[in-house]
Amino acid sequence: MSHEHVSNTGRIWKVFGILSAVTIIEVYLGILKPDFLHMNSFLSMNLLNWIFYALTIFKAYYIVWAFMHMEGEKSTLRSAVVFPVIFLILYLLFILLTEGNYIYEVFKNSTIKWNF
């Protein structure tokens, strides 16, 4: 392959350390659920969940970039893979979560209580 064949083991173990540390933080927060994070919300999601999602994306970045070696690929391949996924997922989430919330309001405020 076109990559230079140098050993990357140092970086691999470093990334493993990062991923493990982040997972430990997540579990720690998930068990403790500190009130100042759990009870305060920003943009209708509580701060704890924001942290969880941020850490998840952080982990995903390291898995894709270091383990799947995206950092060594051509920028065209990187864009071809990453941008469609990000765009389509954001679109999907926007549509479904908005609609889910709408149905919640219907159940809550109208006479329909349970239909599907």
Add this chain to the structure above:
Amino acid sequence: MEATVTTANSEEKTWGGGNEPMGASYGKLMMWFFIVSDALTFSGFLAAYGFSRFKFIETWPLADEVFTHFPFMHGVSAPMYYVALMTFILIFSSVTMVLAVDAGHQMKKNKVVIYMFLTIIGGLIFVGSQAWEWKNFIKGEYGAIETKGGSLLQFVDKEGHRVALADFAATLPEEREQLTRNKGKWFMNESSLPSYSVAEVQAGFKAHPDLLIRTEVITKEKHKTILSREESELRLSQASYVVEGANLTRNEYGSKLFADFFFFITGFHGFHVFSGVIINIIIFFNVLIGTYEKRKSYEMVEKVGLYWHFVDLVWVFVFTVFYLV
């Protein structure tokens, strides 16, 4: 051989990658595009989970009350620890996979063999752990009551600790036979009957005045609502079904959709892990018999590596969505 590994690298710019579009061989490029489509499939599932959860945002089960088991620690409530362990196992098997790819770049066959073997072991442990998790989920721990309106009632003591049906349900001299296919008038049967009838649970509840009912509704303090004794008795009089454990129709944890999504998403992910293990085993034997040594390229290890890391990537999201948030 040219079909599997492209070795001739011209410097002409076709999409900036010579005769390999985007600088990746055919197989690797197709693996990436497969991963893109699979990622979108999983996003669809997780977004659908989000949709249903938003729909029932006030009554959705709290994950740390559902997944509380840890091997060899019976009766101890250990939320999250087990799934954290599973996450570590999967991340670690991802590490051994990437070490195998790294060793492959340097054409070190023996190292590739060892690391691939460790990866397969890690994958098997993960699938086994998931099976154990499913077993606990299906079996359930406390049991619950479904009302005529379809909502779920759980039982707690004065301190708010959960109480299992087995601890208070009365034994009444009533017997109901399960309808099986050979006794039905038509092609009819029913799933196995719960251990207690509704009447037995109601009688048991009456005999234990310190018991209270917990509903699905989440309070401002983000706990489930506990009713007073009078309200509890009123709600229990509307009981229609005893729920024990989980299946695709009902589950004792709360919203019916919760178990459906749990089975479907973790099941689909588990199936990916399983097929990943199978593919890894095939490649492992190819490495052993020296296929890639002859081919002078371990790119195939890299390609299955991509798939394996993708499985890990999906788990990172499933972990967050199902267990943390």
